[in-house]
Amino acid sequence: MGRLVLLLLLAFLMPGLAIPVPPALKALSNLHLSTSFTSRPSVVMKYSIHYIEQKGFMWDVAEELKAMLVFAEHRYYGQSLPFGADSFRDSRHLNFLTSEQALADFAELIKHLKRTIPGAENQPVIALGGSYGGMLAAWFRMKYPHIVVGALAASAPIWQFEDIVPCGVFMKIVTTDFKRSGPNCSESIQSSWDAINRLTRNGTGMDWLSEALHLCTPLKNAQDVQHLKDWISETWVNLAMVDYPYESNFLQPLPAWPIKVVCQYLKNPNLSDKKLLQNIFQALNVYYNYSGQARCLNMSETSTSSLGSLGWSYQACTEIVMPFCTNGIDDMFEPQPWDLKTFSDECFKQWGVKPRPSWITSMYGGKNISSHTNIIFSNGDLDPWSGGGVTKNITNTLVAIIIPEGAHHLDLRANSAFDPMTVLLARSLEVKYMKQWIRDFYASPRKKH
């Protein structure tokens, strides 16, 4: 058997509707972190291995590098439930859901694969991942450089913690996406919040709006109205994440450049409240009803598939504490400060745990990561998560790749005729770095352990 490279893909299916925080905070605390693999999650549990039938950049890389491709499912996601149906019962059962434990799983998995797959023993391994999976890929290289020769961390917001980046950067990027996708688009959305507030002052207005937006469940009180605004906000966020140059089906079936399509309905912010909201419905309909199958819009969901929201909610309440905020000036949303106290109280109510906002920085170094090597951080300028990502080279082996026309980990998606040149360049650069890591691996003396 010739040279074989293991590519470890940290495929993570990040969350949808998660922790029941107060409605006002909800839209911001439930932001999606996702990968493009939502169809059938692969399963690796107790060393059994399953495959999925879907293709992306990884398959091309694997072919190019003559590599074996392994999808490792994160514990507590998909079918990797350590206590079966009891896994999410209480904090005692959830105690083992940490990024550190997940990384250790990958280390053990790779050791196992090397031991059991003929010819694999002395081969280099590369970690790849997008979104939270990208963070894990980067952290895995940082903590286990003896196990992987390098990592591709696509759209990995490893700096979306504490005050490393401003908490408003995420929603600012969402807003920019709408601004550039059509004249008056972000202004129309900005105007819509007050329009909703005015329209829903009484029951008649609520009824009218429920009807106009084709809501499956009519609005009944102020809490429902807040929920509506959170749900609409989350919709704009999701659109920013999946603003791909071709039809896609990641969080929802969508047209190419979906924000452009949405913005065609949002050209005039100075309409009457009712007219404006009718346009907002048309815009929402692009996201929720591109397939034309929806009879009504369901506020209880923002994506078609469950992306492990329960596990993510717990992780957000322990380690993965990402501060988000809006101010209504730099962004098109209603102002909402980051409120750790309220967030923490809600976490305690739901899970009996309190978040440790500085843990990830203690663990993984925050901005002080320059002593590590061989990590590619790729980010798309359209992706709101790029705000917490590494977008400048740190050293000549900790490199940043920017995809100006890219949304959330576009580079990990399958090749398409509609791909912008910048993502093609990004992919070829990524492969170039990986080949370099492999060359370095073979050039250096290797040890058994």
Added chain:
Amino acid sequence: MGRLVLLLLLAFLMPGLAIPVPPALKALSNLHLSTSFTSRPSVVMKYSIHYIEQKGFMWDVAEELKAMLVFAEHRYYGQSLPFGADSFRDSRHLNFLTSEQALADFAELIKHLKRTIPGAENQPVIALGGSYGGMLAAWFRMKYPHIVVGALAASAPIWQFEDIVPCGVFMKIVTTDFKRSGPNCSESIQSSWDAINRLTRNGTGMDWLSEALHLCTPLKNAQDVQHLKDWISETWVNLAMVDYPYESNFLQPLPAWPIKVVCQYLKNPNLSDKKLLQNIFQALNVYYNYSGQARCLNMSETSTSSLGSLGWSYQACTEIVMPFCTNGIDDMFEPQPWDLKTFSDECFKQWGVKPRPSWITSMYGGKNISSHTNIIFSNGDLDPWSGGGVTKNITNTLVAIIIPEGAHHLDLRANSAFDPMTVLLARSLEVKYMKQWIRDFYASPRKKH
């Protein structure tokens, strides 16, 4: 405030009589891993800090580098008991006793110190440790390079795991120490085992031997005899660890070059069994009664102070699984293979846990550590732990320092007029490397997180 360097000393007090493994295995599984700080352990728990009044190399380094010196006590040792008196009750309470958790404690401690000590925030930190503390120092730099600029790992047997080094190397070095300390010394010890076996075939012989060795508790059966041999073996091991060039009081009050003193009683291996054992008593007496205070020799202890044996026994039964063996050919002991199965069964009996012999290698890389930087591994040729240590440079920033006349972390001990030149050189080289790390730290752009 000018430049200030934090020196983090991972002071570990490693174990004496630990897990009740079958007598035959006992001598080997209870090998000491210790630092020179046994008097009053420092305490850091819930951020309270205490100091100890004892001086070693660290004080000189701290003065030289104008550094603050911090002793961090390992959780579950000394007074750092997370569940107070219940800490060792069962595996549920012991669940948090891992090297990973201890390293995370140090990370949090350093962050806390930097936050709270005026002037400390932007200062470099160096980790120092000996023995298990040396392993932790090295591992800390590997896993938290954003927190410490480098580590001095003195007498740190990071390769005494799995089959990275031969399991017999430890006892072979012990034997070599006795061989070089006097003619026929190791041969006399080698002969003593059969002499004991022959003498203790019956009750009269056991009585005679108990008397001859001044045992506090007379031998009664074969099990006692095995215990006696294990205890004697452990005594020789301890002497090898503390074979310092001056009077010392580490595991026991001892003369300078104690093995030389011991070997003065062991010059003839061909004596009658009784004569030989009378000489063995004289030799043991050097170790157990240098102060002249002991009325009888107590087989239930091999060192004057408790070195956290309970915690160590648990760690040896989970992560820190170090294979030891003897063959009676390359060493002066009765042959005893490494038997993981029996060891594991005994662990399960005592703690309800089973060891994971490959965990440390998975976690910390075994021999594949070349991607890390700024670690000094110092080892003394007399120290049996050097067999599992890093004794050759790995890269130009992962360096090995050998002290030919050094026992267990001699370099960390206070300066003495009797210090061999080689340890003086080692210490000055260590300081030189530390200064380089500090210079590099100040030369590179620093980030807040």
